[in-house]
Amino acid sequence: MSEVTPTEPQRLATDARDRVRFEEEALELSDQVYRVARRLVGSREEAEDLMQETYARAFRSWRSYTPGTNLRAWLLRILTNLNIDRGRRKQRSPEMQPLEEGDYFLYNRLEESSREPRSDQDAVVDRLSQDDVVAALSEVPHDFRDVIVLVDIGDFTYQDAAQILDIPIGTVMSRLHRGRRILKTALADQAVGG
């Protein structure tokens, strides 16, 4: 009935234009996606492989992306799924050592190890090195690390992280809480000795 049904060449032209726009937008986000990817896996090589697989898949299945929604989260969802599928994740039991001091652990350890009491909080954090942080983060089991990386490095909301990892938002919050405690415990070990 419709008299505005596009002709086949018109349809193809529109399709090509939408695809090009999608690919350009996805590529513009690649730096941000890489920053997350790099910390989800153990090495730069793995991160590069994962990025290429992710973009190859994204370019193939661009039609399943809904324009106007969060493209960065959509790309990260592909990436985290591929990361799991490839069996890179050596799952460790989430049962960890007891964390009696909880959130205070790192703070207390850094303060204790300092000769003079410090009031400047930045100075306390300055006692950590980049290597300390990278090593400590790699010690956090994957399930917990994934949410820390998405929220703290990727700057995703809890809701986005829940959608990317396909887990309930309450699970995001509990994994974040526990993951950050594990990270801080590992940091304390790195920074002031175990």
Next chain:
Amino acid sequence: MEFDELCDKCEEWMQPYLDRELDDAERAEAENHLDGCGYCRKRYRFEESLRIFVRQVCSEEMPPALKQKLAALRTPL
């Protein structure tokens, strides 16, 4: 002794506060408590600076060659 029962709530709110996930009323209550509690303020500042530090040192630039490889995966026109 500065610690009181409000500090417990403040502690519970610290992570969602720093993650900007509290609603307006909770945020206002947390900030009101922080204004008057040096102990919690110190804890928040530490957590915040730690968060910023972790983000900075864990952010690795993408190698330029990878960017070219990704662009090469685009559908040919």
